[in-house]
Amino acid sequence: MPELPTLDPDDWEAVDRVFRRAVEVCLAQTRDVRDRPVWQPTPESIKAKLHEPLPRDGRPLEELLARFEETVLAFGTGNTHPRFWGWVHGSGNVAGVLGEMLAAFMNCNAGGRDHIATYVERQVVDWSKEIFGFPMTASGVLTTGTSMATLVALAVARDSRADADVQKQGVAAARRLVGYASAEVHRCVSKTFDLLGLGTEALRLVPVDGDDRMQIDQLAAMVEADAAQGHWPFVVIASAGTVNTGAIDDIEGISQFCRENDLWMHVDAAFGGLAVLTPEFRPQLAAMERAESIAFDFHKWLHVPYDAGCVLVRNADAHRRAFAARPGYLSGHTEGLAAGEPWYCDFGPELSRGFRALKVWFSLLAHGAERYGELISRNCAQARYLAALVEAHPDLELLAPVSLNIVCFRFVVPGWANDALDALNNRIVVELQTGGIAVTSTARIGGKTAIRVAITNHRTRTDDLDLLVAEVMRLGQAAARAGERARSGRAA
């Protein structure tokens, strides 16, 4: 049989040179990120190049790197930039990049078996338990993010609380399972109800108070009404930082209600839960330690490169029962590579899994929990600073209280209708982005379009927020003048 070439290079020195160049270029890009536009659109000419047929023949690595530098590197999401405050994105960190590269070289399959990826993941899961005050007897597994972590958590809750063996027989065999979350809950929770076969209508949305927090008396009334109808309330999802305004539910109160009513409390801690690392938010968040399950991200406020999230489950046996079903060919052995515990495929839906834990391990070791706590505190202080700037300014209106790190405000023009203001503020956000000045998103708050600034960014400085306000004023006033001219033109 002919011995064909492998996928390995003939010239390893050349590969080393390509990696060195790549590191040099990317480190410079990261170091000088402040000098570049936050975001710029991908040119049509580059999009057109990404419509090639499947390559039949290979190309040299140095050519591919050059192509990457020309056509990919400059056109990313922008979330490594100090003035990126769109949605809730982490900013990345070089220790995490190093971990990701090393993991790719090692190419471990962290689904199970007796090798180091399992032990590093267990270490990272244990650290996560420590962060959230979970007992060391709890279980956990790394996921791509909170969406998948929520799927895992609610699958365990469903299977544990149903009054039938729904894993075998399906949910139709059980009394109708219903769950509860605030009206501000993240979309991934309702999507999970859909995927788990419960249906999105089985997720009851509890009204919020003026601070966007779940009203527990309303929750109680809804649970009672469902029970009276013969449904089977099984879970309450508490939000530790809602996506629109960063509101933190009364986790202590919800926890008590769940205990009294034998309900599973799951905490959506996607980003906000990590504020438990700060002294000022710890009191509001400490009751997370009484949850049955918690889902959160490493790639947001811990700035681990995308993607990395985690789920923790208090009852490790229930967690394992929901997912462990290894077929014969994966049966464990007591010796050799097929030994080892835990096998992380027993705690989630993925049998093949990357060594996602390594970039988290590098990030946490490189920076330490104290530094992370300080940076989270600073982002929240920056949000309050921005809110104060907004409140001090007659042309700006704060649209929601600042609970955490999210500021929702708008530019106002006296006498303008709401629709016109919505269009104006949308326009400001687009121009901030297309001008490469700053990335914010928009949100609808009480029927008004807000400029939404989510500060999850270790590179943001106070003067970046001063610049934001100045630019919003400049763009808003220009648009207002243009609008007035158009108006008087029409009137003339």
Add this chain to the structure above:
Amino acid sequence: MPELPTLDPDDWEAVDRVFRRAVEVCLAQTRDVRDRPVWQPTPESIKAKLHEPLPRDGRPLEELLARFEETVLAFGTGNTHPRFWGWVHGSGNVAGVLGEMLAAFMNCNAGGRDHIATYVERQVVDWSKEIFGFPMTASGVLTTGTSMATLVALAVARDSRADADVQKQGVAAARRLVGYASAEVHRCVSKTFDLLGLGTEALRLVPVDGDDRMQIDQLAAMVEADAAQGHWPFVVIASAGTVNTGAIDDIEGISQFCRENDLWMHVDAAFGGLAVLTPEFRPQLAAMERAESIAFDFHKWLHVPYDAGCVLVRNADAHRRAFAARPGYLSGHTEGLAAGEPWYCDFGPELSRGFRALKVWFSLLAHGAERYGELISRNCAQARYLAALVEAHPDLELLAPVSLNIVCFRFVVPGWANDALDALNNRIVVELQTGGIAVTSTARIGGKTAIRVAITNHRTRTDDLDLLVAEVMRLGQAAARAGERARSGRAA
């Protein structure tokens, strides 16, 4: 407000040096992989080090790299080694590593919005359509692997075929959905039935023939029986390479049956489907192009670093309907970063997603489809070569026909009972592993424990298989002698 330090380094030169060192070490490790043991157990002293409390303070990057080199690098899964044939693991490739590192630096969130990660992912999905003969109007999305790809595909199938709005109302509102797969189907399919609320019992396992292929007449009878009972048959999962023996279902026949009975054909193409890149397997696999959905991995036979899989769905609208439910804060815009199409979060459960496409893009461009096809052909030829060695040897027994790249055999001792042979062959596999000689797994084939060799490895040479056979003989004969001695000792 005090300006705290960021997570960026003070000394960028030092970081550059750490990366250079890391690249140098890892490239040498990859280049010289043949000289190292395939696998070695993680020492207890190292496991013990991975029970630290949450780090409070950060550590310098060079110290972390040194720690990685001492305690992590040597203790991986082993699947980069030429004699790793355990389960079905890819071997990795340096172009993919480069792509992964660059993606980590860029730190894109590929959930949506108008940036390059979306366009690269679209390119990779288009290439995948080309590989499988899918129309360009089909949709697709990258996942962590086939397990998640299967969840996405069967969610679309469930939602499309149910006779009620199961997304809103749950599966209990619809007639009972049942699906079919061969008794040799991968475990992730039954797990998906569980997660989707249908229950594992709703997956009917169709008996296989002597070549481990689904019996289509039995499938027809089972579908008829279910329909007669008022159930709602909706999907047939065809296996393009079963996990135990690499058997390829009669995809053409299943496709015709599905067309005649209005059933959704999903193909589990996790690794075997990629053999469509070879002329010899193309005829058996070409009918995959008529599937409604296909799930497969890049991290197996395309050797992209873990983890990377993909799902393709013929009906893009159905795909989007099953997943697109963006809340207000993610509403698309026509301009700026919040514009762009597609948003990949509309095609799967994850809202935040890493730039997984970049390592696939680098791998496919670096090597090209021809080379991949040749390497897959070679692995299959190597499997036939090994099977011929086994058949030529009186002490070895081939336990299943070789359909693709998997060889199941055992060492036999005349006169020994089956239980004793099972124990003996398990022992051989453990000693191959612990001796660092080769990694194979075991499988149960017709009530017998097999040494299972899955050749998904671009570094394997023919003489590696010669060595395997020689070592199995050596270990088997030694164990047989020890067993005989113990037996005669007992008899004396």
